[in-house]
Amino acid sequence: MIDFIEIAGVLDEAECRALRAEIGAASGGPAGLMGRPDRQPAWQEVRRTRRAQVSPEMEASVIGLLTAQRQTLERHFGLPLSVCEKPQFLHYREGDFFVPHQDGNTPLIFDESRFRRISAVIFLNLQSDDRSAGTYAGGSLVLHGPYSGPDLRVAMQATPGSLVAFRSETTHEVTPVTHGERFTVVSWYRGMG
Ligand SMILES: O=C(O)CCC(=O)C(=O)O
Numbered sequence: 001m002i003d004f005i006e007i008a009g010v011l012d013e014a015e016c017r018a019l020r021a022e023i024g025a026a027s028g029g030p031a032g033l034m035g036r037p038d039r040q041p042a043w044q045e046v047r048r049t050r051r052a053q054v055s056p057e058m059e060a061s062v063i064g065l066l067t068a069q070r071q072t073l074e075r076h077f078g079l080p081l082s083v084c085e086k087p088q089f090l091h092y093r094e095g096d097f098f099v100p101h102q103d104g105n106t107p108l109i110f111d112e113s114r115f116r117r118i119s120a121v122i123f124l125n126l127q128s129d130d131r132s133a134g135t136y137a138g139g140s141l142v143l144h145g146p147y148s149g150p151d152l153r154v155a156m157q158a159t160p161g162s163l164v165a166f167r168s169e170t171t172h173e174v175t176p177v178t179h180g181e182r183f184t185v186v187s188w189y190r191g192m193g
């Protein structure tokens with residue numbers, strides 16, 4: 001079993017559109033890998049995504065939205081949560097991806113990622129094979145079941161404005177975008193203490 005929750009309507013369609021426009025227009029650069037800030041760009045075989053620098057106002061409003069969801073997530077996962085990390089505003093073009101990885105809370109790595117308990121992704125546009133304007137194909141966020149169990153992969157349904165959250169130690173990936181542009185916001189809730 002993979003423990004995740006989907007919360008619809010964290011942003012409405014107009015807010016998603018505004019955020020996509022801001023991310024598309026903002027300056028930015030290749031998103032990195034935690035623990036290897038010296039590698040810029042990150043290994044191109046591991047992660048290919050643009051990270052945009054949005055306005056402080058936009059960032060503050062998204063932190064507000066994430067904070068408003070904290071109690072729901074605490075209840076779902078049965079974990080006390082504290083602050084969320086500075087959100088990342090991500091823009092995937094055709095061919096962009098992120099290989100299977102874990103975001104944190106794994107005993108093998110002793111860096112800032114050890115404080116992460118819950119990963120959250122907000123989808124800003126629709127994944128669809130019909131190639132209509134503003135949609136993308138490929139680019140699935142896929143969660144992997146624990147490797148000790150049966151071979152389990154679950155692709156999340158990207159609906160604009162919905163938030164998907166999962167335990168940060170859950171292996172997950174973003175498959176290559178095959179058409180259009182994919183926009184997401186990601187952040188991580190830390191544990192208490
Ligand atoms: O863009 C996504 O759907 C997820 C990105 C991700 O896994 C990450 O930033 O760690």
Ligand SMILES: [Fe+2]
Binds near residue numbers: 101102103119172
């Ligand atoms: Fe991740």
